[in-house]
Amino acid sequence: MITSLNRDIMPENWYNVVPDLPEPLAPPRDSKQDISSINLLNKILPKEVLKQEFTFRRYEKIPDEVMEQYEQIGRPTPLIRAKNLEKYLGYRGKIFYKYEGATATGSHKINTAIPQAYYAMKEGVNGVTTETGAGQWGSATALAASLYGLPAQIFMVRISFEQKPLRKTVMNLYNGNVVPSPSTLTEYGRKILKEHPDTPGTLGIGISEAVEYALDHDYRYMVASVMNVSLTHQSVIGQETKKQLEMLGEHADVLIGCVGGGSNFGGFTFPFIPDGDETEIIATTADEVPKFSKGDYKYDLVDSAGVLPQLRMYSLGADFVPPTIYAGGLRYHGASPSLSLLINKGRIKSDEVTESEVKDALRTFANTQGIIAAPESGHAIATAINYVKAHRNESKTIVVNVSGHGMLDLSIFGEKQ
Amino acid sequence: MKNLIPYFTLGYPNNSRLCRFLDILPVEKINYIEFGFPSNDPRYDGPVIRNTHIVGNSNFSDSVYSRYFDYFYRNHIKMYSLSYYSDIKDRFHEFIAYLQKNRFSGIIIPDLIIDYFSEFRRVIEDLNKRGFEYIPFFSPATPDSIIKDVASLTDSWIYYGLQPSTGIEIPYELDYTTERINALLPGREITYGFGIKTDEDIKNLMKNGGSGVAIGTYLVKMIDSGDEKGFVDYINRMRGVLDA
Numbered sequence: 295m296i297t298s299l300n301r302d303i304m305p306e307n308w309y310n311v312v313p314d315l316p317e318p319l320a321p322p323r324d325s326k327q328d329i330s331s332i333n334l335l336n337k338i339l340p341k342e343v344l345k346q347e348f349t350f351r352r353y354e355k356i357p358d359e360v361m362e363q364y365e366q367i368g369r370p371t372p373l374i375r376a377k378n379l380e381k382y383l384g385y386r387g388k389i390f391y392k393y394e395g396a397t398a399t400g401s402h403k404i405n406t407a408i409p410q411a412y413y414a415m416k417e418g419v420n421g422v423t424t425e426t427g428a429g430q431w432g433s434a435t436a437l438a439a440s441l442y443g444l445p446a447q448i449f450m451v452r453i454s455f456e457q458k459p460l461r462k463t464v465m466n467l468y469n470g471n472v473v474p475s476p477s478t479l480t481e482y483g484r485k486i487l488k489e490h491p492d493t494p495g496t497l498g499i500g501i502s503e504a505v506e507y508a509l510d511h512d513y514r515y516m517v518a519s520v521m522n523v524s525l526t527h528q529s530v531i532g533q534e535t536k537k538q539l540e541m542l543g544e545h546a547d548v549l550i551g552c553v554g555g556g557s558n559f560g561g562f563t564f565p566f567i568p569d570g571d572e573t574e575i576i577a578t579t580a581d582e583v584p585k586f587s588k589g590d591y592k593y594d595l596v597d598s599a600g601v602l603p604q605l606r607m608y609s610l611g612a613d614f615v616p617p618t619i620y621a622g623g624l625r626y627h628g629a630s631p632s633l634s635l636l637i638n639k640g641r642i643k644s645d646e647v648t649e650s651e652v653k654d655a656l657r658t659f660a661n662t663q664g665i666i667a668a669p670e671s672g673h674a675i676a677t678a679i680n681y682v683k684a685h686r687n688e689s690k691t692i693v694v695n696v697s698g699h700g701m702l703d704l705s706i707f708g709e710k711q
Numbered sequence: 712m713k714n715l716i717p718y719f720t721l722g723y724p725n726n727s728r729l730c731r732f733l734d735i736l737p738v739e740k741i742n743y744i745e746f747g748f749p750s751n752d753p754r755y756d757g758p759v760i761r762n763t764h765i766v767g768n769s770n771f772s773d774s775v776y777s778r779y780f781d782y783f784y785r786n787h788i789k790m791y792s793l794s795y796y797s798d799i800k801d802r803f804h805e806f807i808a809y810l811q812k813n814r815f816s817g818i819i820i821p822d823l824i825i826d827y828f829s830e831f832r833r834v835i836e837d838l839n840k841r842g843f844e845y846i847p848f849f850s851p852a853t854p855d856s857i858i859k860d861v862a863s864l865t866d867s868w869i870y871y872g873l874q875p876s877t878g879i880e881i882p883y884e885l886d887y888t889t890e891r892i893n894a895l896l897p898g899r900e901i902t903y904g905f906g907i908k909t910d911e912d913i914k915n916l917m918k919n920g921g922s923g924v925a926i927g928t929y930l931v932k933m934i935d936s937g938d939e940k941g942f943v944d945y946i947n948r949m950r951g952v953l954d955a
């Protein structure tokens with residue numbers, strides 16, 4: 295694409311939904327009585343990231359250096375009308391998908407990895423560290439760190455590490471160092487390994503290890519999701535989508551996305567929140583991780599060790615060990631506080647889909663549109679297909695966020711391929 | 712005169728030590744005072760103030776402080792209670808009557824609009840009827856529409872917490888924060904609290920139109936160490952910084 299056109303579509307600011315919420319967001323809460331886990335964030339996150347997390351600026355200017363890298367990794371991403379899928383479903387309305395799989399690392403994760411690594415680099419720290427489920431976030435972290443010359447230590451949930459060996463190769467190619475989590479690199483990891491030697495691992499354990507590693511090595515922790523700042527950075531997705539729809543003379547009636555911690559979903563849908571209640575917004579989770587229907591809306595731990603402050607969110611409990619579904623990115627026990635609030639108030643609806651529905655949706659999407667979507671994104675596609683089937687006689691404009699590609703997740707299709 | 716609002720949790724560290732500090736407080740340098748009624752769940756306070764609630768809870772004795780309430784009232788210092796709604800909701804009218812009897816001017820309820828959102832309107836209107844000031848408590852996380860709604864129900868000053876909880880030091884953008892609240896509530900008295908420590912912060916807040924500051928965590932440290940001189944000097948100095 296021509297650069298000037300890119301800049302027409304790309305927003306100049308990130309959008310933070312908090313000033314536009316219908317009710318106040320509950321502040322984070324210390325996990326322990328005698329120390330402030332909120333204050334500890336000063337040693338865990340880059341200062342600028344922390345500042346953005348707590349200043350709640352509605353529009354946060356995207357630094358030029360970040361804009362440049364956004365273009366380098368493939369922003370703006372395409373918004374494509376899924377005509378083949380419409381035809382296959384016999385739908386009278388329109389289906390569009392925003393394709394975050396088109397970025398260099400294959401998912402939306404790079405949208406927040408770049409600014410976080412950039413701010414860490416500016417601060418002159420030793421390196422960055424994080425956890426990863428499916429490996430998408432680890433890949434984005436490794437690339438972003440590498441772009442800014444920082445080492446990256448990545449804790450990959452053990453089950454994903456075993457299921458997706460190629461992800462490790464990708465992260466290594468981007469100069470990232472990857473270990474299965476729980477690992478022997480941290481005290482917390484060693485403790486879990488001793489107590490549960492066969493644990494498949496969880497994102498909560500991975501976060502705890504990465505945070506401990508950051509504190510011990512003067513690294514900074516990269517926030518994949520859940521915390522508001524990651525949703526703010528991801529708002530490039532929704533803002534681009536709005537602009538692209540506007541250029542096409544279209545208006546979204548329905549927005550659908552998948553939720554792990556809420557970053558791609560919040561980034562995609564929140565820029566539409568100030569426009570009023572007309573657009574229907576649906577958040578899809580995995581049937582096996584039913585946080586919105588079976589979880590409680592309460593303060594809960596973000597990481598299993600309780601080093602980070604507690605957040606008020608929908609949660610299945612920080613010690614919830616989800617089944618080992620393929621969509622590793624959706625196994626997280628909670629969801630971002632701002633998203634949780636909007637779900638609780640009924641502004642955003644939720645849906646759950648089963649793994650077999652997801653596989654069918656991924657097959658249909660591959661067959662019709664040619665895109666092999668990530669299993670996480672397959673949840674959103676499944677909800678969209680179900681929506682169309684349930685509203686056959688309507689002719690709405692449905693926009694789905696396809697948060698990533700699934701080229702490294704093909705084993706989900708097993709022998710039948 | 713800008714508002715200088717020292718904060719004390721009643722009963723901390725014990726009744727006699729707190730009384731001693733209230734005795735030496737230079738009353739001519741302050742115009743408001745904030746008393747924390749010990750909470751069972753001070754959920755939006757940082758570790759220092761949290762601890763004062765735990766300790767205060769076991770020490771607090773009504774009879775010790777009524778004499779001080781009278782003393783501050785006679786010295787024209789407006790008293791405000793800091794109380795969590797979770798603690799007072801079951802005896803709300805009784806508690807407000809108690810505060811009014813002791814000549815308090817109003818109440819700050821940090822958890823009201825966060826945890827009891829559906830009740831805030833009723834509570835504020837009730838306080839208005841009783842002629843008791845409700846001091847809206849906002850933070851950068853409070854949505855714009857809520858700030859406007861809540862503020863429109865009262866004409867009192869606003870308590871604006873700059874940090875997610877008391878005594879926390881998270882970097883924030885002071886200029887942006889003050890600009891935003893000023894734009895939402897033009898002409899309204901905004902008093903800032905939470906994590907305020909340096910003279911520089913205070914000067915900048917006042918330069919940007921702030922009407923005063925509340926100081927809590929920083930005083931606890933001096934009370935803990937029994938630093939009476941440091942305490943008096945600090946209050947005197949803050950008055951100077953505020954009115955500079």
Ligand SMILES: Cc1ncc(COP(=O)(O)O)c(C=O)c1O
Pocket residue numbers: 401402427428429430431518519520552553554555556557558559622623624668670671697698699
């Ligand atoms: C492709 C993809 N989509 C979605 C998610 C879920 O995360 P979030 O809810 O933060 O977007 C992940 C997380 O790993 C992912 O890799």
